[in-house]
Amino acid sequence: MRYLYKLLAVLVMSAVFSLPSLAVENNCQSCHADWEDEGGPASMWDGDIHKEVGLTCADCHGGDPTLEDMDEVRQGRSYVGVPKTVAIPNFCGRCHSDPSYMKKFNPSVATDQLDKYWTSIHGQLNEQGDAQAATCVSCHSVHSIQPAKIPSSSVYPMNLPGTCAECHANPIYMKPYDIPTDQYDKFVGSVHGRQLLEEEDLGAPACNDCHGNHGAAPPGLDNISAVCGTCHARQAMLFAESPHKEAYAKAKLPQCETCHSNHDIIQPIDEMVGVGEKAFCARCHDADSDSKGFETAAAISDLLDSLVRIERMAEATIDEAEIKGMSVDNERFALKDVRSALVESRTLIHSFDLEKVKPEAEKGMQLAAATHLRGLDIIEDYYFRRKGLAISTIIITLLAIVIWIKIKRFDNS
Amino acid sequence: MEKSSIKRRSFLNWFLGGGVIAWLGTVSYPVFKFMKPPEIPEADQSQVTACTFAELKASENKYKTFKFGRKLGIVVLLEGDQLRAYEATCTHLDCTVQYRPDLNILWCACHNGKYDMTGRNIAGPPPRPLEQWQTHHDEATDNIYVSKGEEV
Numbered sequence: 001m002r003y004l005y006k007l008l009a010v011l012v013m014s015a016v017f018s019l020p021s022l023a024v025e026n027n028c029q030s031c032h033a034d035w036e037d038e039g040g041p042a043s044m045w046d047g048d049i050h051k052e053v054g055l056t057c058a059d060c061h062g063g064d065p066t067l068e069d070m071d072e073v074r075q076g077r078s079y080v081g082v083p084k085t086v087a088i089p090n091f092c093g094r095c096h097s098d099p100s101y102m103k104k105f106n107p108s109v110a111t112d113q114l115d116k117y118w119t120s121i122h123g124q125l126n127e128q129g130d131a132q133a134a135t136c137v138s139c140h141s142v143h144s145i146q147p148a149k150i151p152s153s154s155v156y157p158m159n160l161p162g163t164c165a166e167c168h169a170n171p172i173y174m175k176p177y178d179i180p181t182d183q184y185d186k187f188v189g190s191v192h193g194r195q196l197l198e199e200e201d202l203g204a205p206a207c208n209d210c211h212g213n214h215g216a217a218p219p220g221l222d223n224i225s226a227v228c229g230t231c232h233a234r235q236a237m238l239f240a241e242s243p244h245k246e247a248y249a250k251a252k253l254p255q256c257e258t259c260h261s262n263h264d265i266i267q268p269i270d271e272m273v274g275v276g277e278k279a280f281c282a283r284c285h286d287a288d289s290d291s292k293g294f295e296t297a298a299a300i301s302d303l304l305d306s307l308v309r310i311e312r313m314a315e316a317t318i319d320e321a322e323i324k325g326m327s328v329d330n331e332r333f334a335l336k337d338v339r340s341a342l343v344e345s346r347t348l349i350h351s352f353d354l355e356k357v358k359p360e361a362e363k364g365m366q367l368a369a370a371t372h373l374r375g376l377d378i379i380e381d382y383y384f385r386r387k388g389l390a391i392s393t394i395i396i397t398l399l400a401i402v403i404w405i406k407i408k409r410f411d412n413s
Numbered sequence: 414m415e416k417s418s419i420k421r422r423s424f425l426n427w428f429l430g431g432g433v434i435a436w437l438g439t440v441s442y443p444v445f446k447f448m449k450p451p452e453i454p455e456a457d458q459s460q461v462t463a464c465t466f467a468e469l470k471a472s473e474n475k476y477k478t479f480k481f482g483r484k485l486g487i488v489v490l491l492e493g494d495q496l497r498a499y500e501a502t503c504t505h506l507d508c509t510v511q512y513r514p515d516l517n518i519l520w521c522a523c524h525n526g527k528y529d530m531t532g533r534n535i536a537g538p539p540p541r542p543l544e545q546w547q548t549h550h551d552e553a554t555d556n557i558y559v560s561k562g563e564e565v
Contacts, residue, residue: 203505203524203538231538233525329483336485340509343523392439399432402425409422 026065028057044144047152053105060091086126088135089117116215123215132173139163139213155213158196160206161187186264205231225255232256238350270308273349274301299354303361307345310368311338317375324382331378334371338364460560463488463498466550469557476512481546481559485509487519488548488557491530496548498559499532504541519543 032042045051050059058065062078073079083091093114095101102109117123117136125133139155146153154163165184167173174181187193187207195204210219210227219227225245229236239245239255248255259272259280271278275287275298285293318331341364348357463469463479463486475490478501487501489512499519501509508523518535519528526537532545549558 201505201538201540203526203540229525231524234522333480333483333485336509343508347522392435395432395435395439398428399436402429402432405425406429409425 026056026058027068028061028063028065031068031070041143044142047144047146049145049147085131085135086129086133088137089114089123089126092136093117113214116212120212120214120216121218132176134167134216138167155208157202157206158200160208161193161197164207183263190263190265191267192265224257228256228260234347235350238348242350242352244352268346270301270304270346273304274298276301296352296354300349300352300357303354303357304345304349307342307361307364307368310365310372311335311342314338314368314372314375317372317379321375321378321382324379326378326382328375328378331371331374334367334374338368338371341367460558461486463548463557463559465555466557467555469496474512475514478509479559481561486546486559487512488559489519489530491517496550496557497530498546498548498557499528500544500546502543503539504534504543505537505539510543 029042029045032040036042041057045057056065057063058078060080061082062080063073063076064078067073067076074081080091097111097114099111102111113136118127122134122138126135139160141154148155148157150156151158153159161184169181169184171181188197192205195201196206208216209230211217225236225239235256245255248258260268269278272280275282275285275294279297279301281293281297281301284290285297287294315335318328318335321331322328341360345357345361345364348360351357461479461481464477469475469477469488469490472490477488479486479488481500485501486498487510488496488498491497499510503510503521503523503526505521505524505526508521510519510521510526510528512518513520516527517530519530519532520526521528521537521539524538526539527535528539528543529535532543534540534542544561547560549560550556551558
């Protein structure tokens with residue numbers, strides 16, 4: 001009886017240890033790993049999200065993974081193999097456009113990527129049979145696909161500009177489409193590019209934030225302010241209420257882009273407003289044919305200049321007081337309010353209405369002037385203390401001398 | 414000779430007396446300065462008066478900003494006279510947030526950042542939530558007190 005138990009235990013343990021090999025027999029990966037170079041699908045697969053959720057090669061490529069002979073695999077009815085480039089969107093879309101299938105992995109995952117793709121320029125070119133047009137794998141990579149929130153993913157916000165640039169910054173590759181290839185270089189030097197790539201601010205826009213991702217296309221002439229307005233909401237709202245909206249539409253000028261450009265947007269400077277050499281206003285509004293617009297631009301520019309000048313003066317005074325070792329916490333705080341008024345005034349420029357800019361700019365100027373005066377008082381207080389220290393030092397020194405003379409006199413008498 | 418000696422002695426005595434008085438002055442001045450409260454409030458405050466309830470209720474968009482040590486705060490009046498207070502500096506690029514009663518959110522106008530009424534960043538570029546502070550309305554004085562610690 002004892003032998004029977006031992007035999008039973010051995011059989012149970014053998015069955016338990018052989019379970020994994022019975023459950024998954026993936027000959028695809030083992031065979032491919034043997035003959036592929038490093039960087040081939042078999043070696044890349046380990047970092048792929050699809051493997052993470054339990055899918056195998058056969059779930060996409062079909063075939064029977066338990067077979068060892070590749071010819072037998074190819075003869076199988078379910079075998080798909082490597083899809084043609086133009087077929088890739090539908091290949092991925094078999095699962096990714098099926099909400100009931102995708103729900104098994106993530107109930108909240110989007111399943112509209114393929115529909116959007118057909119609306120994109122990439123999708124339209126693909127429909128025309130253009131094998132160069134980007135498909136899913138052009139951006140998401142293949143066999144090492146990772147979610148966009150993973151920093152090593154090719155579509156992670158900080159990696160995305162580089163991913164797009166692989167095609168869009170390649171003049172040979174882009175030659176058939178006759179579009180510029182300097183977008184990436186311009187973006188890297190732009191205020192958005194520096195914020196995203198140097199400051200690592202994931203709130204800054206990457207290519208997809210303006211162009212869309214699966215439905216990627218250039219923003220239309222009329223909806224540029226809606227695209228920029230996603231983040232710059234107040235500026236977009238002020239612009240939409242301003243007379244410029246209609247005027248730009250009539251002149252077929254792109255909204256924000258006319259003054260700020262697109263991929264190479266720099267940090268706006270105050271000289272962009274007004275009638276000076278660098279001013280954009282003066283390009284359309286000249287003193288002779290449009291004196292009202294010209295005068296408004298000049299007046300807004302003067303207000304900004306005055307506010308900036310007095311803000312810098314106040315800041316310099318507070319800096320000087322701080323260098324002298326005085327406490328300037330309150331004044332630094334007041335400078336924040338001045339800064340807010342300056343930011344608000346610059347925002348209100350997008351109304352192109354002097355009556356809207358003026359009250360905010362004047363509020364900032366009054367605050368800055370008061371802060372400057374307070375800074376001067378603090379500096380005066382510093383000099384008062386220094387003089388006090390000098391006088392008391394002289395008094396103490398003389399006192400010490402007098403005491404010394406007195407002591408000497410007592411000694412003599 | 415004796416006369417000049419007396420003159421010099423009396424000068425020294427006067428000078429000694431004057432010096433002692435001046436010395437006492439330099440000692441007592443900081444003492445009196447210490448007794449008088451400074452114009453600049455202490456930086457490390459744990460509680461401040463944000464505004465009065467009446468002021469907040471009368472404000473156009475039902476919020477007021479106030480200074481809390483070196484930080485800027487915002488106190489908000491929600492429906493049902495509920496009070497909430499937060500640090501008012503946006504966690505994106507340091508702009509000042511405002512309350513939007515129409516959306517019941519805290520909103521940063523600089524880049525359309527949005528926070529819910531727990532201070533959590535819910536939309537736009539802000540990377541972190543806003544710090545939420547405790548509020549207390551003292552009905553006797555009508556003051557709204559804001560503190561960083563436990564509820565007052």
